[in-house]
Amino acid sequence: KNEVEQSPQNLTAQEGEFITINCSYSVGISALHWLQQHPGGGIVSLFMLSSGKKKHGRLIATINIQEKHSSLHITASHPRDSAVYICAVTPGSARQLTFGSGTQLTVLP
């Protein structure tokens, strides 16, 4: 079992829809990260969370430490949001990231 599990693996939505991507992890962590990867492009950090909720524009990230679960929400989705969204954690006393396998999001116009 991977330490970081994401669901769904693939998600197709219509423009304007509210989107949720889920992440569960099985280890103690210092922080959880949500990252975005465009095709052929590098990885961009969206959020780093250790508790509660963060919001940036149309993106919202929440974390429940007790349940070892995080969600990334996108409100009023747009085709430019199409990308792979990756959940990653900093386990225990480590400094490096442990990644989930990503969620491929496609938003259709």
Place this chain on the structure above:
Amino acid sequence: GAGVSQTPSNKVTEKGKYVELRCDPISGHTALYWYRQSLGQGPEFLIYFQGTGAADDSGLPNDRFFAVRPEGSVSTLKIQRTERGDSAVYLCASSLVAGRAETQYFGPGTRLLVL
């Protein structure tokens, strides 16, 4: 300012050859990380440096892989006797320090293909 840069962007080599991949971190970032991403998978950790020293190399798959950061800035990942299974995108990231809750900034990656 400039982000993390990686060269080359693409590298095609033959099985058994030696390759070097370069990472230039954000200026002033003391921590540098190497990850490897296979198609359809999330990245996997290889090694990280705090300054010039390798603080954790537990992700290196075998002794064909080696990385250096002699002056605490640019790093080179070296792969000897390449195998087809080494084909992947090699990602470099840097952060201000190697903290447990630090944002890592990623480079565009080097796509390695071993024929």
